[in-house]
Amino acid sequence: MRNISDIIEDYLKKIIQSSNGDVIEIKRSEIADQFECVPSQINYVIKTRFTVEKGYIVESKRGGGGYIRIIRLTPKSKAEIIDEMMLLSNQQLSQQASLDLIERLYEEELLTAREARLMSKIMHRQILSIPLPARDELRAKIFKELLMTIKILD
Template identity: 60%
Template sequence: MRNISDIIEEHLKRILESAGKDRIDIKRSELAEEFQCVPSQINYVIKTRFTVEKGYIVESKRGGGGYIRIIRIQHQDRAELIDDIIHIINPSISQQAALDVLERLLEEELVTKREARIMLSAINRETLAFQLPLRDEIRARILTAMLTTLKYLNK
């Protein structure tokens, strides 16, 4: 059974995908009312499911006419996307942010599920048994090497 966060995320992504939209403006209170949840639940979904690592920019305007704008980052080509991801992950990346990057690579069809699982096994905290912050730095270097290889394999 899916939880409310999954349902809200799916709803927002469906709106973004409809009619080729690359951005949406929402009112947190209206969305919370629609899903019969507290507004902080909407904040949680936006903060955790619409991150830069996953390919989104979130802007907000407070006040009476306030809104939250979710923008899907669009790239001209795969090489540009990979360069942007490499820029985001360096000099270090947490395990959760790395998982978000792998999810984005899957969504963009840059890797298969099998390749993503292999990449995950190489950058997992159990594999990288180092103390922080060294572990996050090594994870970024390994992921950067894999992405650089992907970039040149796709040409």
């Protein structure tokens, strides 16, 4: 059974897909009322499921007329996606950030499901079993090399 966070994420993604410009503005309290959850649940979903690594920018305005704006980044080309990811994986890359980037590569059809699973395994902390921050530095180097291979072969 899916949890409430998955359901809210799917709902917001469907709204974004149906919008004309890949931008939506929502009121946190209205979405919370709709799903009968606390507003902090909406914050959690937005903070963890709509990240830059996953291809989103989130803006918010607090107060009485406040809103949360979610913008889906739509690169012009597959090469632009890879270049953007190269910048995001600059010096260090956490396991979660690498998994988010891999998920986006899969969603943008730059990876097959099998390739995404293989890359995810390589990025795992059990494989890169060295202390931090060296682990995140090594993960970033490996990820960049994988990106360059994808870019060259695409």
